Amino acid sequence: MTHRLPTLAEREDATRACSYCPKLCRPACPVATVRGNDAVSAWGIMTSLAPIASGTEPPTSERLARAYACTGCGACQSHCELDVPVAETLRDARAEALAGGMAPAEVTAFVAEIPRREERVRDHARQLGASTERPTGVALVAGCTMVATDVPRVAALHRAFVRWFGEASLVADVCCGAPLLDAGDLEGFRVRAAAMSDRVSAASTILALDAGCAHALTTLAPRRGVETRPIETLESYVARMVRRLPRGALAALGPVAVHDACKLGRGAAVYDAPRVIVEHLTGHPPLELLHNRERSRCSGGGGLLPITARATADAMTDELVESVRRTGAESVVTGCPTSRARLARAGITAFTIGDLLCDLSRGTPE
């Protein structure tokens, strides 16, 4: 036992459980499926990490770097009879990789770029007129990915929310830290999650436009010692308030499919809300993908996979596109802004629930 790594050592039981398992979750892993390679399945990666977690073999960059062949979609855990926390274990392996200088070069470059990205986010938040004070009413957490890349969309979402549900303060200049956790920067994640938690501490209601932020702050941060108040997803809030929206106002959309995004569905256990909203607004229940609810497929955009294995991530998007096309739907609603962007780039008309609120505002007089 001479090689124990402090964070990964706590995952000895989890990695051992997988190494004794006959790959029961193998069909669920989208990365292994598109690569046709069991070595990058939950079973394959966990088994290769087991001797490192137990300290019987020293860590190598090849083995630790395999932890980055994962989007953190959680599909393996929802298929696992033992409820093994694969994605969380791989996040800890990433932390060991980054701390030990064994992370892929793309990841260390991503982490080095974070300060510039955060400066861009703060600049965009100023353009959005977002306050830097602690809100006391409804706090609308925008999510740094959207703020960094699409200021007009964030502005439109904020306007649409206020139009239908009343005043809300946009929180746009701080990040929940999820991208750092994906990279393996545990301390960076804790610092950001604590700052976000403090920022929204006085709010009467905290809502996240991106379910990834809600999952990071509500579920992942407390596991790493950062206490936060629960954050509700926009989808569940809008579903509760759906009677405020004009029934049938988006009937012209035609058949709509629902994609159960990883962090909204498996992450926050929100499955019915997007279906309730789509049915209310279009007048018809949405179409279902072959793999839906707990068995839904990731678009490939999570866990930094687009920067560590771009071709794999794109192949996952292609599979999801094919799945949407097979339903005959003219558009798809997803709970993941990154999936929306990836599907749109692949030629699919894709919306988030926030986008539907914006469409509603455009088509309905004040």
Ligand code: SF4
């Ligand atoms: S996550 Fe569960 S089902 Fe998958 S390999 Fe590990 S023990 Fe088996």
Ligand code: SF4
């Ligand atoms: S979390 Fe998703 S991508 Fe990662 S190992 Fe499990 S099924 Fe595969």
